[in-house]
Amino acid sequence: MATTKTMKIDWLGEQRYVGRSENGQQLLIDNSANKVGVSPMDALLGALGTCTAYDVVGIMAKRKTPLSTYRIEVEGERADTTPARYTRITVRHIAGGAGVTLEQLEKAAHLSHEKYCSVAASLNAEIVLDVRLAESSES
Incomplete structure (x- = not known):
């Protein structure tokens, strides 16, 4: 059975809106x-x-290699035409922890993007993964 989600969005003036989820959480969207x-x-x-x-x-916690540090950097390239949609999005996973290997982290990131992440599955853009261990990202 399909699940239906609802977000109610109220205009606050200018180009400012507040979205409210079914549970009452709020998201302020502002292009003013x-x-x-x-x-x-x-x-x-x-x-x-x-x-x-x-x-x-x-995934990393279930594999008994929990992360102690984790950051994601997401960079989107937009089309020059209207609509200026994202055509390519790079998702950079930078993480580390005791016993965490690059191979394990890459597998977890790919599994997320290919199987579990509903947002990724909903996008019509090329998604590129860049996975790095936190120690190797320091200069």
Whole structure:
């Protein structure tokens, strides 16, 4: 059976909106001159990053190699035409922890993007993974 989710969005004036989930959580989307929230396209990158983060953290913990540090950097390339959609998104996973190997981290990231992350599955953009151990990302 399919699941239906609802987000109610209220206009706050200018190009500012607040979305409210069914559970009452709020998301401020702001594309006005004096931004106090994120733009819709930034929110999309954030949704992709956090969706895959949930998966990777959980997968690594189940494999008995929990992460002690983890950061995701998401970079989107947009089309020059309207709509200026993301055509290519790079998701950089930078993580480390006792016993964590690059191979394990790559497997977890690929599993998330190919099987579990609903946001990634919903996008019509090329998604490129870049996986690094935290120690090797320091210069």
